[in-house]
Amino acid sequence: MRDGAALGSEGRAALVVALDGYASTARAHGAAAITFLGTEPLRLAADAARIVHDVESATGVPVHVLSHEEEAFLTLIGVTGGRPVRHEILVVDIGGGSSELATVGPERRAEVIGLQLGSARLAGRRPAGDPPSMVAIDAMTARARRILSDVVGTAPREIIGVGGTASNLVKVHPAALDDRMLTRERLVEVKSMLATEPAAAVVERYLVNPVRARLLPAGAAIVDAILEHFGLDQMRVSESSLREGAIEAVHHAGPAWRDRLAELAQGWRT
Numbered sequence: 001m002r003d004g005a006a007l008g009s010e011g012r013a014a015l016v017v018a019l020d021g022y023a024s025t026a027r028a029h030g031a032a033a034i035t036f037l038g039t040e041p042l043r044l045a046a047d048a049a050r051i052v053h054d055v056e057s058a059t060g061v062p063v064h065v066l067s068h069e070e071e072a073f074l075t076l077i078g079v080t081g082g083r084p085v086r087h088e089i090l091v092v093d094i095g096g097g098s099s100e101l102a103t104v105g106p107e108r109r110a111e112v113i114g115l116q117l118g119s120a121r122l123a124g125r126r127p128a129g130d131p132p133s134m135v136a137i138d139a140m141t142a143r144a145r146r147i148l149s150d151v152v153g154t155a156p157r158e159i160i161g162v163g164g165t166a167s168n169l170v171k172v173h174p175a176a177l178d179d180r181m182l183t184r185e186r187l188v189e190v191k192s193m194l195a196t197e198p199a200a201a202v203v204e205r206y207l208v209n210p211v212r213a214r215l216l217p218a219g220a221a222i223v224d225a226i227l228e229h230f231g232l233d234q235m236r237v238s239e240s241s242l243r244e245g246a247i248e249a250v251h252h253a254g255p256a257w258r259d260r261l262a263e264l265a266q267g268w269r270t
Helices: 008-028 040-044 048-059 068-080 119-125 134-148 164-171 174-179 184-194 199-206 216-230 242-264
Strands: 036-038 063-065 089-094 099-105 108-115 158-162 181-183 234-237
Touching: 008 048, 036 040, 036 048, 040 048, 040 063, 048 063, 068 089, 068 099, 068 108, 068 158, 068 242, 089 164, 089 216, 119 134, 119 216, 134 184, 134 216, 158 164, 158 216, 164 174, 164 181, 164 216, 164 234, 174 181, 174 184, 181 184, 184 216, 216 234
Parallel strands: 036 063, 089 158, 158 234
Antiparallel strands: 089 099, 099 108, 181 234
């Protein structure tokens, strides 16, 4: 769905049927609470209010349309699992059009920075070919560095990546697939491979999501630029993210979970 476009009556009806099925299945398995979340596509939909109304009317479950900040807080909670934050952490979620950088520390409230730096946006500025040349990938890395140059803040001790870009990059390096670490040295190898194999080959060989395959060179450029900007050599890629964070937050805080997200992002488990 394009930014600002309406889902439309047929799309709304299909969504209602799908979510009603999910709610029925959850209730059949004894779920004590059911939570529906809406992220950027719903925030931007022209008929967002109608979508929310139709889903709630049909399922009896309210739809929480999250802000960018709330998304980032839930992602932090998903990454930490509710454990207290012991050192400065930066959680990076690289999307297609933008990226979110969420930071938190033992003595510092969680903060979120949104950047107009995403893999589709970066790749789309100048078509780089399939596969792109190393010159094109280096140019994307340089553009990412320039955008990041305006980002200031406390240097993290650890960077954690979440989402499709980071998860798919891990797949194309055997060692990274084993320990879920993207190092700058490994990114050099990943970029080199992506400069020699077309997207179709990457999909077949590494089981990468087809939609992501054409965007992986830009994603690698962004990760490399982030590591360089913050002066760290590696990014750990987490399998837990927003969904797991929502489960933790709702279970721990109950109906007041949205009002307590910044507090919950600091951790609560002993």
